[in-house]
Amino acid sequence: MNTAQPIRNKEDLAHIKxxxxxxxxxxxxxxxxxxxxxxxxxxxxxxxxxxxDVYDPQKGGWREHISLSEQKTGKSSVIFLNKTVxxxxxxxxxxxxxxxxxxxxQDYLFASYGQGxxxxxxxxxxxxxxxxxxxxxxxxxISCHSLRKTFGYHxxxxxxxxxxxxxxxxxxxxxxxxxxxxxxxxxxxxxxxxIEL
Numbered sequence: 147m148n149t150a151q152p153i154r155n156k157e158d159l160a161h162i163k164x165x166x167x168x169x170x171x172x173x174x175x176x177x178x179x180x181x182x183x184x185x186x187x188x189x190x191x192x193x194x195x196x197x198x199d200v201y202d203p204q205k206g207g208w209r210e211h212i213s214l215s216e217q218k219t220g221k222s223s224v225i226f227l228n229k230t231v232x233x234x235x236x237x238x239x240x241x242x243x244x245x246x247x248x249x250x251x252q253d254y255l256f257a258s259y260g261q262g263x264x265x266x267x268x269x270x271x272x273x274x275x276x277x278x279x280x281x282x283x284x285x286x287x288i289s290c291h292s293l294r295k296t297f298g299y300h301x302x303x304x305x306x307x308x309x310x311x312x313x314x315x316x317x318x319x320x321x322x323x324x325x326x327x328x329x330x331x332x333x334x335x336x337x338x339x340x341i342e343l
Contacts, residue, residue, distance in 0.1 A: 150291035152299035152328050153284060159183075159296065161282040166274075169281065173234075173241040175274045178256055178266075180234040182275075182293030185225045186314050189272075189290035190217045193265045198251035200227065200235055208232050219316055299327045 153159045163183070166176035181192055191214060202209050212225045227235075242249055254265035266274075271290050279288035298311050308320045317323045 149287060149328075150289040150295060151286040152292055152295035153288065154296075154299060154328075155284075158282065158284045159300075162278050162284060165278040165282055167237075173238040174256060175278075177234045177238045178271060178274055179278065179293065180231055181255075182290065183296055184228055184231050185212065186294050186297040187212075187223075187225065188216070188218055188294060189268055191223075193254070193256050193268065193271055195255045196251065197249045197253050197255060200255065201251070203251060208235060216316075221316060295327060298323070299329075302327055302329070 153162060163176075163179060166172045166179065178192065181187070181195070182189065185192070194217065195212065195214075199212055199214065200209055201207070208227060210227060212223075212227060214223055214225075215221070216223050238255075239249065253263070256266045256271070258264045258266045258270070268290065275288065275290055275293065279292075298315065301311060301314075302308075308323065311317075311327070312320055312323050315323060315326060317326065
């Protein structure tokens, strides 16, 4: 069985982020990738997001956090919306307005084209991500789960404490988290190479 891998290479990461922005413009698909990379949510939770989850009409602005009950675990989760996510949300909202299809609070962010009030399926989300990965020449097993893993991998590389990653992913041990993030021998080698006592 092939296990989804994180996107380790920053150049590959830049390419997949730009695919639906510049190469094959599609603001909905671009937002899917940006939210997947920046929130560490499972795709089943991402595709169920609604406009009211990210936009506060009373304040007339984007929410600072997404608050949800994770579908798989049932646990409550509060996730900060960083400036990259907010910029992608603004671009998506603008593209909808240009096509004269303003979003209503109860509408899904990732509405299925031609399906009325339905969100895209997990299979459609997989196709969107696979198409971008293949077009960008990214090697390895890249799927929806790769976005979630990519967040953790790069957080780990930037020095985020292991206990925080365990908490974000709801893992029982750091060994599970390390295996989940796809920490490989070359990552271990770099640490030994850079620590000279």
